[in-house]
Amino acid sequence: MRDDRFHFEIQAECPASRARAGLLHTPHGTIETPVFMPVGTQATVKGLAPRELAGELDARILLANTYHLYLRPGPDLIRALGGLHRFMSWPRAILTDSGGFQVFSLSGLRKITDDGVVFQSHLNGDTHTFTPESTIDTQLAFGSDILMVLDECPEYPVSHEYARASIERTVRWARAAHAHFRERTADMPARHALFPIVQGSTFADLRRGCAAALVDLDADGYAVGGLSVGEPRPLSLEMVEAAEPLLPRDRPRYAMGVGMPEELPEYVARGIDMMDCVLPSRNARNGCLFTSQGTVRIKQARYRDDAGPLDPACGCYTCASFSRAYLRHLFQAGEILYAELATLHNVKRYLDIMRGIRRAIVDGRYPEYLAEARAAAAMEA
């Protein structure tokens, strides 16, 4: 019998770090954590069909974006066509980002009010308003398994004063979103989960304050946002370290928008269970491929006649079937197949890294895994 209720279950914990392995149960399947969520902004992971994602890659959860799907094709249409899962033919779990990141990072004209944010569409300049409540309604129309609250994602750098005002707004919005969410989902217990987002820029005290305030919401899970927006790399991890001890151990933690392959074990070591990032998919299309032996920029002339596989240690279709020389040729020629093969590999790489991390935690050898990963990262750098 299928359990439709959303809940998190910890299976193993690392004795030497904050890392843990768990199971995230959703109405659309169980997700083994730590997990990497491929990004499918416009209800598609660019270059991959759900057949590959669910099949060879065995991704359990995808990310989609409220801002983009709200503007096009719109929540009413998606709801009318049976919800996002059915619309994009993805039977597994979906997490939707609230759109706060987009509103604050790309919309030229925007105005923050007490209620939310007024912004202009990047598509045609139309004026729209997002409120904590409206983004909940939109995501419910999509039928998302995990909804994110509307937040403000400040750029870097920003003053302590601004960051403070910003988290106050983000917390206020999170409370409003949760209240609205509870009301709207009262008759469908635990069909959906809602995560608030810890902000606070690069200030540890603000991160702690924000986390403490959000914990009162007794949310299904907690996200740490505003990372990797231009701040020095070590700071991103420090911000997680600041917030994490305040977050309940029995809820999943999600680090939004990170990171490079070598950073994944570091986030997990700091108590993170979920991550998403556009790097594997975007960089794939731009000629940057992640392998077990480091980064391969397939466009480089050195791969012109390289008959070897992209990554000898990888078992994906791309690595099993094609030479580096062929992949380079496809890239240089601007062929569509390149994007597909490259994305397939890079996403597989990320998912494999997370599976390896999870296995190490379950097997009780995460300290060794971490040490080896750090040594390898130091070697490449």
Add this chain to the structure above:
RNA sequence: GGACGGGUGGCCGAGCGGCUAAUGGCAACAGACUGUAAAUCUGUCGCCCCUUGCGGGCUACGGAGGUUCGAAUCCUCCCCCGUCCA
């Protein structure tokens, strides 16, 4: 044989007396990319010099002469290419 049009850096193609080592585009080469306005963006791109900052030298706009302080740009002749007329 005649009439026009044209020959520019790897390619295409601007420029039509000095601000031009020469706009653009492509190709090539290198780099960036972190809750995706991204199959995108940035840089280099004649050769040789102390890597010294907008530095110096050399060779360059079919070829050879010429005019001029100064020419890819003007003149003369020649060589190619295209179109049309014989």
